[in-house]
Amino acid sequence: MTNLDIWTYSVVGFTFALYIGIAIWARAGTTGEFYVAGKGVHPVANGMATAADWMSAASFISMAGLIAFEGYGASVFLMGWTGGYVLLALLLAPYLRKFGKFTVPEFIGDRYYSQTARIVAVICLILASITYVIGQMKGIGVAFSRFLETSYEMGLYIGMGIVAIYAVLGGMKGITYTQIAQYVVLIMAYTIPAIFISLALTGIPLPQIGLGGNYAPGDGTMTLLGKLDQVVTDLGFREYTTAVMGSTLNMFVYTLSLMIGTAGLPHVIIRFFTVPKVKDARYSAGWALVFIALLYTTAPAVGAMARLNLIDTIQIGPVGAEDGNLLYEERPEWFKKWETTGLLQWEDKNEDGRIQYYDDTNPEFAEKAQSFGWEGNEMVTVDRDIMVLANPEIAGLPNWVIALVVAGGLAAALSTAAGLLLAISSAISHDLLKGVFLPGISEKNELRAGRISMIFAIILAGYLGLNPPGFAAGTVAIAFGLAASSIFPALMMGIFMKKMNNAGAIAGMLSGITVTLLYVFQHKGIFFVPGTDFLMPELGMGEDWFFGISPNAFGAVGALVNFVVAFIVAAVTAPPPDHIQHLVEDVRVPRGAGETTGH
Amino acid sequence: MTPEKRAAYWKANVRLLVILLFIWFIVSYGLGILLVEPLNTIHLGGYPLGFWFAQQGSIYAFLVLIFVYAGAMNRLDKKFDVDE
Numbered sequence: 001m002t003n004l005d006i007w008t009y010s011v012v013g014f015t016f017a018l019y020i021g022i023a024i025w026a027r028a029g030t031t032g033e034f035y036v037a038g039k040g041v042h043p044v045a046n047g048m049a050t051a052a053d054w055m056s057a058a059s060f061i062s063m064a065g066l067i068a069f070e071g072y073g074a075s076v077f078l079m080g081w082t083g084g085y086v087l088l089a090l091l092l093a094p095y096l097r098k099f100g101k102f103t104v105p106e107f108i109g110d111r112y113y114s115q116t117a118r119i120v121a122v123i124c125l126i127l128a129s130i131t132y133v134i135g136q137m138k139g140i141g142v143a144f145s146r147f148l149e150t151s152y153e154m155g156l157y158i159g160m161g162i163v164a165i166y167a168v169l170g171g172m173k174g175i176t177y178t179q180i181a182q183y184v185v186l187i188m189a190y191t192i193p194a195i196f197i198s199l200a201l202t203g204i205p206l207p208q209i210g211l212g213g214n215y216a217p218g219d220g221t222m223t224l225l226g227k228l229d230q231v232v233t234d235l236g237f238r239e240y241t242t243a244v245m246g247s248t249l250n251m252f253v254y255t256l257s258l259m260i261g262t263a264g265l266p267h268v269i270i271r272f273f274t275v276p277k278v279k280d281a282r283y284s285a286g287w288a289l290v291f292i293a294l295l296y297t298t299a300p301a302v303g304a305m306a307r308l309n310l311i312d313t314i315q316i317g318p319v320g321a322e323d324g325n326l327l328y329e330e331r332p333e334w335f336k337k338w339e340t341t342g343l344l345q346w347e348d349k350n351e352d353g354r355i356q357y358y359d360d361t362n363p364e365f366a367e368k369a370q371s372f373g374w375e376g377n378e379m380v381t382v383d384r385d386i387m388v389l390a391n392p393e394i395a396g397l398p399n400w401v402i403a404l405v406v407a408g409g410l411a412a413a414l415s416t417a418a419g420l421l422l423a424i425s426s427a428i429s430h431d432l433l434k435g436v437f438l439p440g441i442s443e444k445n446e447l448r449a450g451r452i453s454m455i456f457a458i459i460l461a462g463y464l465g466l467n468p469p470g471f472a473a474g475t476v477a478i479a480f481g482l483a484a485s486s487i488f489p490a491l492m493m494g495i496f497m498k499k500m501n502n503a504g505a506i507a508g509m510l511s512g513i514t515v516t517l518l519y520v521f522q523h524k525g526i527f528f529v530p531g532t533d534f535l536m537p538e539l540g541m542g543e544d545w546f547f548g549i550s551p552n553a554f555g556a557v558g559a560l561v562n563f564v565v566a567f568i569v570a571a572v573t574a575p576p577p578d579h580i581q582h583l584v585e586d587v588r589v590p591r592g593a594g595e596t597t598g599h
Numbered sequence: 600m601t602p603e604k605r606a607a608y609w610k611a612n613v614r615l616l617v618i619l620l621f622i623w624f625i626v627s628y629g630l631g632i633l634l635v636e637p638l639n640t641i642h643l644g645g646y647p648l649g650f651w652f653a654q655q656g657s658i659y660a661f662l663v664l665i666f667v668y669a670g671a672m673n674r675l676d677k678k679f680d681v682d683e
Contacts, residue, residue, distance in 0.1 A: 067654075072635075075653035079627045082658045086623050089665045090616050094672075208655060212644035223645030241650045242639065252632050277683045282672055286665035293658050300654040496613075588609055589600070591681045 007403035008147050015185050015407045016162055019414070022181060023166030023174045031447050034171030035102040035426050036273040041176055043280040047287025049176045050271040052183035052411070053419035054081075054262075054288070055295060056132070057139030060186060060412035064391075065384030067303030068310075071238070073245030074303070076553075080258025082289060082296055087263040087488075089285030093272040095495045095587045097281035102273065103423075104266040104487065105431040111494040113580055114502040115436055120509050122427045124486045125266045128479040129420045130464070132267075133457075136417035137465025140410060146341060146389070147406040153466060159414065160462045167418045168454050172274060175418045182411035187294055189408020193392045193401055194298045197305050200395060207301030228308050234319045235311070235358040236365030240304065247548045254553035261480030261555050264488030267416075267423035278590035306387045309394050314357045314379070320372040325354035334393035338386055345381035350374060357382075421461065425454040481520060481551075485512035485558025493566060498584045500566060503573040508566030516558030523551040600681070608679040615671055619664050626652060626660040 001009075028034040041049070059081070067074040099107050105125060109118025137156060144155020166174045191207075198210030201217065202224055214220055215227040222230075228240045245251055262268065271288075272281045313332065317324035328346065338344040346355060350373055359365060360377040389409065392401045429450040434441050441449070486509040493500040493508070522541065525532040534542065544550050549557065575581075586592070630638060631653035638649030646655070676682035 072650055072653060075631060075650075078654050079631055079657050082661050083623065083627050086620075086661050086664050090619060090668055209644075211655075212646040212651070214645060225645055225647070225650070241647050242636075248632060252628060255627065255632065279669070279673060279676070279683060282665075282669035286662065286669055289662050289665055293662055297655055297658055585605060588612075589605065589681045590676055590683055593683055 004399045004402060005149070007399045008406050011400070011403040011407045012148065012410060015181075015411065018181055019162060019178045020165055022177045023170045026170045026174045026177045028169070028171035028173045028447070031102075031430075031443050031450065033173045034447055034450050035422075035430060036270070037171075037173040037176045039274060039276055041274040041276075043275050043284035044287050045180055046176070046271060046275050046280070046284045047289075048183045048291050049179035050268065050284070050288035051291035051295075052179040052186065052415035053271055054268055054292060054416070055186065055412055056416035057136055057409065057413040059295065059299075060190065060409055061139065061388050062385050064299045064302040064306065065387035067300055068307040068387050069382075069384055070245060071232075071240035071243040071304075073243050073251065076245060076251050076254040076258065078296055078300065080255045081262055082292060083255070084259040084262025085285055085289040085292070087259060088268070088272075089282055089289075092263060092269065092488075092491055092495070093281045093285050094278045094590070096269060096491070097272050097275065098278050098587050098590060098593045100273075100593060102270075103426050103430050104269050104491070105427055106435065107494065108487075108490055108505070109431070109435065111580065111583065112490075112500075112502040112505045113576065114506065117490070117502060117506050117509070118431060118435060120506065121487065121490070122431050124482045124509075124513065125427050126424055128265065128482045128487075129267060129424045130461070131479045133417055133420045133424075133461040134464045136413045136420070137461050139413035140417070141465060143406055143409045143413070156462060156465050159410070159417075160458055163414060163418050163421065164455065164458050167421055167458070168451050171450065171454075172270075172422055175422055176274060178418070179415045182415040183291060185404075185411040186408040186415075187291070189404045189406075189411070190295050190302075190388075191298055193395065193397055193405060194302050194305075196397050196401070197309075197391065197395045198301055201305055201308065207298045207305075211301040211304055224308070225304065228304055231308065231311050231315065235315065236362040236369070237359045240307070246544065246550055246553075250544070250548050250550055250553055253549050253556050257484050257553050257555035257557075257559075258480060260488045260559055261484035264483035264486075264491065265479075266427075266483075266487065267419040269491075270423060270426070271419070278593045302388065302391065306391055306394070309391075310382075311357065313394070314355050320368070325356055327354055329353065331355070332394075334390055337393070338390055341386075343381065343383035343386045345379070347378055347380045349376045349378050355379065417461065421454060421457045424457045425450055428453040428457075478517075478520060481516040481555040481558060482513060484555030485516040485562055489559050489562040489566065493563070495584065495587060497570075498581050499570060499575050501570050501573055501576045504566040504568075504570030507569040508562040511565040512558040512562030515561045516554055519546065519554045519557070520551045604679060608675065608681060611675055611679075612672070615668065615675070619668055623661065623664055627657040631657050 032038050063077055066077060096107055101107060105118045105121035108121040109115060140159035141152040141156040144150050144158065145152040166178050194207040195205050198207040199205050202210040202213035203216045204210040204213045211224060213224055215222050215224045225241055232240050272284060275281050275284050314326050315324060316326050355378055356374045357379040358369060358377055389405060392405055429446060433449050434446050489512060490505050490509050493505065523533060635649030635653060639647035641648040643651050
């Protein structure tokens with residue numbers, strides 16, 4: 001065992017023992033504790049748990065890589081995944097907390113006095129949560145297999161086992177307190193390497209300031225971002241600080257879709273049911289964003305600095321000079337290590353034994369590249385996801401930092417998986433079983449059913465993690481699209497439009513979902529079956545045909561359709577009964593939130 | 600609580616929301632996306648300003664907005680005597 005292995009096993013082992021210890025301490029005894037942690041979580045603690053719940057393997061591992069390669073264009077993720085919390089805090093969280101029940105479909109069912117509405121919400125919730133959970137399970141398997149030298153399957157089983165212990169035993173209560181511990185682990189793992197790297201490149205320890213600082217290794221007069229813009233454009237890539245994603249309109253709609261999708265994701269919303277008061281729900285959303293912003297404002301620095309480090313490693317001299325590129329034989333240790341995983345791949349196209357990394361899809365640069373004797377980009381694979389994981393190695397940081405990053409990635413994946421599994425199991429045991437099929441079920445039996453559906457959900461998630469469907473990558477669009485086009489509008493209209501009725505809400509939800517799914521299916525295949533994409537070319541609906549909007553960005557369009565259809569249908573059908581209008585009035589006023597907790 | 604008072608409380612709440620969401624829209628969609636090019640000619644330290652809004656500034660603004668909202672709503676709840 002190497003020194004790094006010992007560090008990794010110790011740090012990961014310690015964090016896992018911590019999570020299990022917390023789970024035993026925070027067992028759930030009632031359905032209230034199982035679904036909403038007894039509504040007794042301090043708003044700051046809930047904010048921290050929400051941050052861990054929200055920041056998944058994607059935020060921790062993938063986002064900085066996306067930023068590194070997309071530059072300015074990746075701002076849609078930064079703004080979209082944080083701006084949603086403003087909508088959540090202002091438009092949903094306090095009112096849903098006042099409503100005082102356990103699940104999101106429960107609000108939709110009660111508010112629209114309709115079991116159909118409740119079931120539509122349950123289906124959206126389960127689809128969105130399952131697509132999300134597959135990614136977490138994959139993250140756990142990959143982290144284990146890469147760093148602990150177990151097989152992918154073994155890693156997945158260990159991850160499932162850990163989640164099973166604390167989620168089944170503790171429900172929301174156990175999950176909340178483990179998420180707090182997981183937040184501490186993941187934020188340390190993210191910021192410590194970032195501070196080291198920022199110090200090395202700019203002499204400024206705070207990455208948020210360092211990104212706007214001067215590039216220290218040069219003569220110290222050039223800004224870091226200016227230097228980065230220069231080195232990427234010298235190699236034919238698009239300028240880092242101005243590269244847009246698609247078009248300005250696409251970025252606008254993409255950001256909007258992610259924001260309303262974030263505000264509509266049930267596993268995030270239910271976290272605000274756990275605090276004691278309406279007032280706490282408002283502040284708690286603010287605290288959640290504080291803890292999220294710590295990572296999200298660090299990520300742009302991590303991305304930019306990783307890109308600069310990567311290019312500096314390969315392009316060691318002036319572009320086009322004979323000895324300007326790194327000899328393959330002299331590649332650093334981390335390069336070799338990631339090559340063995342296949343996530344980094346080199347191919348000597350011009351057979352000069354040196355590595356050329358440039359944008360060979362840029363026609364303006366082609367002539368130049370030819371005059372240098374370059375015959376194509378030789379870094380044929382640079383997986384974006386390795387950026388965060390390889391960063392400490394690229395920067396030459398000590399082994400304990402690398403071990404911490406592994407534990408952080410696992411914490412991010414485990415905490416999100418647990419939150420999603422709880423949302424799924426409460427939808428099954430509370431909404432379907434108690435709400436629809438067995439209204440007379442005793443509390444003790446409902447708690448048992450909750451635990452059984454949790455186990456069922458873990459096994460399903462594990463199965464999908466072991467046999468990831470080929471379409472797994474394309475389904476992220478579905479999770480956000482469903483939340484944005486169905487759940488968010490239904491909740492918002494339920495609170496802000498007293499006259500919105502059952503027919504309007506159901507018609508709106510169904511048409512929002514339909515429009516979103518049709519666009520995604522048209523691009524990625526009907527139910528993701530290969531070969532069924534772009535079936536009718538004669539209609540002229542090619543790639544991103546709708547105003548250049550990409551399928552991932554389409555949730556906002558679905559939401560707009562939902563709102564419009566709901567307005568029209570509600571205008572021509574009977575208004576909601578008096579007791580529902582009173583319910584809406586009651587939800588709008590904070591006083592009395594404590595009284596409804598008895599359930 | 601009288602229906603008039605209830606309506607006045609709700610109206611004050613919606614007014615606050617409209618103001619805060621307007622700022623929310625301006626800092627992200629306005630300064631971070633639509634006006635990014637002209638803003639990039641101005642620099643904040645080593646950051647082009649539009650780029651800074653898109654990757655840093657908007658997030659800080661979101662934080663301030665939520666805490667301002669929570670504080671203002673607390674005062675409003677007390678004023679209308681609907682606090683918990």
